Amino acid sequence: MHATSSSPPGLAGSSSRPGLVGHIPDLRRYARSLTGDAWAADDLVQDTLERACERWKLWTAGSDLRAWLFTLMHNLFVDGARRALRQQAHRVDVEDVAQELAAPGGAPDQALDLQRCLLRLPEEQREVLLLVTLQDLAYEDVARITGVPIGTVMSRLSRARSRLRELMEGRQPPASGAAPSLRRLK
DSSP: OBOOSSSOTTSSBOSSSBOTGGGHHHHHHHHHHHHSOHHHHHHHHHHHHHHHHHTGGGSBTTSOHHHHHHHHHHHHHHHHHHHHHHHOSOOOOGGGGGGGGSOTTSOTTSOOOHHHHHHHSOHHHHHHHIIIIISOOOHHHHHHHHTSOHHHHHHHHHHHHHHHHHHHTTOOOOOTTSOOOOOOOO
């Protein structure tokens, strides 16, 4: 069953389920984590809310409004990133500017702060990590939002956690082409 009222779904919400406005803090937090910039995050939230209002008839009444909003935001973010790549003549490799990403006042060999470490994760890993840990979404919801199988969500989450741990400890990944060290499993 689709929502059929003339206003966006769940605008006011109910005592048990927050409406559209009630999800704005979560949307802002996730957008800030995705973009790493307050202005860009606010723009992404605004675009998400506009898209939700334009396409409210696509939301199924009774379904998870939060997951639907996060799906809209995810799609807008990915579309924007793809558009930026097409417009950009060249990309800057994070490893080339790593010294500029060091935490203020810290030595270059010290661990980077959390926000900068998150921004150094591959986009698909960062996205899954933030949806699961920051937004406390179930793997099934994250899979639906990102459009990938649950196994892929779990794999990306595992790799993101490992890489984030390495970055926070100030360790660098093995050089590409170098064989990773193997551990013996019991």
